[in-house]
Amino acid sequence: MKGSDNDIIVCRCEDITLGEIREKIREGLTTTEELKRVLRVGMGPCRGKSCVPIIRRELSRMLSLPMADVLPPKDRPPVVMVKFKSILEGSEE
Amino acid sequence: MSFDVGVIGGGVIGCAIAYNLAKFGQKNVVVFERQYPGAGSTGRCGAGVRQQWGLEMNCRLARGSVKIFEQLSSELGVDIEFRQGGYLVLAHTEKQIEQFEKNVSLQNSLGIPSRIITVEEALEIVPYLNPESFIAATFCPTDGHANPLLTNYAYAKAAERLGVKVMKFTEVSGVERSNGVFKLTTSRGNFEVGCLVNAAGGYSKPVAAMVGVDIPTYSERHQILVTAPVPRMFDCMVISFTSGIYAQQVPQGSFVLGIAENEEPSYNTNSSWQFLEHITYEVTSILPVFGELSIVRQWAGLYNKTPDSQPILGEVSPGFFVAVGFSGHGFMIAPKTAEIMAKLILGIKPDIDISYLSLDRFEKGELIVEPSVVG
């Protein structure tokens, strides 16, 4: 096996490697949403900022799809992490 | 292309029914899934597994499912992260305690090891609880929690290994019945199936309507959120039927929590700010320490409801089966329910009587009264 990049950690929040992502794509997952749900990639506090571009590139490469057809997963609120405390304080104002 | 059995919906219910059919030897089974397994309510749910029910049938379905969950990771070949940290159910009124006493004696008679506990005992299990916020609780140590995404995925994969065809990104848009077969129009071509199963979750009603069967189901948005991971705080699910709140720390360290809200029937799965305010208020009143936790993400999914919040199971017209209307507890009873559905489809007598859950109960006015539902 050539100087493997499989050990590269793609998702730092959840500690997921490129190898694990490739394995799931080979098993038949074809979208970023499916990979997110099965591997938790992009679910962590960084909200997929670093891993999603790498995952999209890998899907595009392995499935021979144009990048434009490999959509990022749905962005969900809140936009930044927020403490329950600040919501409590906010609603009391 | 033709199949013996077609399942519409690749959520935990549809995939588990397909898996059980194949396990019992049925060949030529197909699952049609509009998106991918886990895209519907299953992948959005709290995935709590509770056996503390007020009706014998629900206790049996949940108890049977826990027995399956206990060995499901090895059966399906994927670690579904099933953990038995228990469920702590808070009581806030004397009337609730009376009901819980009845529930517990029924549960115990069915082999479910639940018990009534005092506030002090509850604090030993979850030291972070506000002792002013409840007057007693029930606890069942063998209740638990699994990863719903992995469970759904594991059932789909195991079904495929047994020969089931799982068709992702395949939406069924029309059904015609002729000469004893169902002719399906889908976004990926036409198919014929001998027997059809509606496991379409939030979309059970439009799917039944395609077959010309009217079922009294409707959908309702339920919202939920996840916090940033923190070191282990407690192992059980904490719930209250008064506020409809539930909170559970998942193995990776995050808390997943949701709350029942007044919702109109709809297919809306957008998130709202009001939900954040509502759940913040309720969670910090029972677990003040939550003020310090950070919310990473919120989302929403559909409860598929019926007039009595209990599912409809069985054959509703020749060759057409439904497993729908699971309200907020379709995940926890999925393993046993799917096994029973597969038996019904194959003409094998199931070991739990589910005739109470037939469609005609609504016409006959024999609605089920389950005192212990969330939302």
Ligand SMILES: Cc1cc2nc3c(=O)[nH]c(=O)nc-3n(C[C@H](O)[C@H](O)[C@H](O)COP(=O)(O)OP(=O)(O)OC[C@H]3O[C@@H](n4cnc5c(N)ncnc54)[C@H](O)[C@@H]3O)c2cc1C
């Ligand atoms: C916020 C929330 C929290 C919950 N918490 C819990 C809990 O703690 N414990 C518990 O037991 N339950 C819980 N539930 C309930 C649980 O999620 C559901 O009862 C259960 O997942 C239902 O599974 P299902 O397979 O019937 O539905 P789904 O998972 O929704 O699967 C149905 C599938 O059918 C597909 N479909 C629909 N129409 C078509 C069509 N025309 N063609 C092809 N495919 C179609 C959909 O894409 C979907 O994937 C919760 C639900 C929500 C929303």
